[in-house]
Amino acid sequence: MCTFLSSQNPALVVAGLQVLLEIVRKYEYKEARDLKSLEPVIHSTYPLMLQLLSHCVANPVPETGEAARTICKIVYTTISFNLPKPLRNPATLQPWIQALLHVVSMPIPADPVQRDPAEKHKFSWWNAKKWACLCLNRLFERYGNEAASGHIVGKREKAEMKEFGKVFYFSFSVRSFVVLFSNTIRLSTPKSSP
Numbered sequence: 001m002c003t004f005l006s007s008q009n010p011a012l013v014v015a016g017l018q019v020l021l022e023i024v025r026k027y028e029y030k031e032a033r034d035l036k037s038l039e040p041v042i043h044s045t046y047p048l049m050l051q052l053l054s055h056c057v058a059n060p061v062p063e064t065g066e067a068a069r070t071i072c073k074i075v076y077t078t079i080s081f082n083l084p085k086p087l088r089n090p091a092t093l094q095p096w097i098q099a100l101l102h103v104v105s106m107p108i109p110a111d112p113v114q115r116d117p118a119e120k121h122k123f124s125w126w127n128a129k130k131w132a133c134l135c136l137n138r139l140f141e142r143y144g145n146e147a148a149s150g151h152i153v154g155k156r157e158k159a160e161m162k163e164f165g166k167v168f169y170f171s172f173s174v175r176s177f178v179v180l181f182s183n184t185i186r187l188s189t190p191k192s193s194p
Helices: 010-025 032-058 062-079 090-105 117-122 124-143 155-188
Strands: none
Touching: 010 032, 010 062, 032 062, 032 090, 062 090, 062 124, 090 124, 090 155, 124 155
């Protein structure tokens, strides 16, 4: 799979991302103790996906928007129920949060198809932005409140997750909230007509 993700052929990259999404979906609602077999996949593919996401943001064309959307969807699926151990390390999570914040705050490139604004949800970069927001929201709702961080795991991991919740709260939650909130305000404010 890493061969596909590091390919120079965009079709192979997207195919590799789709395969990875299906693998991750198999673990989406598993208990934390059942995620051990997913850890090697995370260790081998997440650094490549982070590089891909950075490349997509640097080159915002529709093709890279589809890859960015799929990457954000993979991350969301991975973190939606339980946060796997490799992602609990703040040094590992920080670049991901920065990349997701960048996707959320970046201006949407012009739609080459010039769709009706009501159909903007069909444009890949809007979807990438949506999935990045969902990732940040999930992390914020689960770990942005340090008191609630331990309720989602078993007793053995409760102390570890409470500690992670404190780190997340003080390191990432305020910045994530500010970017999400300011982006919401910016997108919901009507533009004045010339």
